[in-house]
Amino acid sequence: GENVEQHPSTLSVQEGDSAVIKCTYSDSASNYFPWYKQELGKRPQLIIDIRSNVGEKKDQRIAVTLNKTAKHFSLHITETQPEDSAVYFCAGFSGGYNKLIFGAGTRLAVHP
């Protein structure tokens, strides 16, 4: 089955810097990779996703890249702001029907 590893577990940056979170996956058949943001005490919410037929996707200050050969994908946040502080989860789509396997999460702290 799918195994998703995420690193780093914690990340601290200064406001305005970039942040990069990386994930690797094991199932070469995985074809869908969403990223979720979870603020303290709140529910996870989708911020961006990528499918295996594209290598990069951008949405304003966030972007996701996918390397199918190496089986890894990354979240890039540019010009970070304090409101970007949260836990970010990556996920890979497991074999079988609609089963996401999540990474353990990255706690991002953006300091003013």
Add this chain to the structure above:
Amino acid sequence: IAGITQAPTSQILAAGRRMTLRCTQDMRHNAMYWYRQDLGLGLRLIHYSNTAGTTGKGEVPDGYSVSRANTDDFPLTLASAVPSQTSVYFCASSDSQGSSTDTQYFGPGTRLTVL
């Protein structure tokens, strides 16, 4: 439109007791899921349902059961709670068709403490 709701918001439960966590969605999504979230372990899938009348096991199904009698409701039952089931439980749903994937929308969560 409420989206996806869960009840209760939080619960303290004695070990050995039976507990049902409720989840309801009004988006007519065909797929629903239950996850547990523990510190350092992310979100782990407990059970899922692709459509009303069907259910399947996720990564950590032991000690839990689910049913899907209709499209809107997907209750999770702990038959005899144990302290290791202390966690935050999230229900989610998605409008997935066939082999396609779609965004999963999460409920607000239930914080369960088993003593």
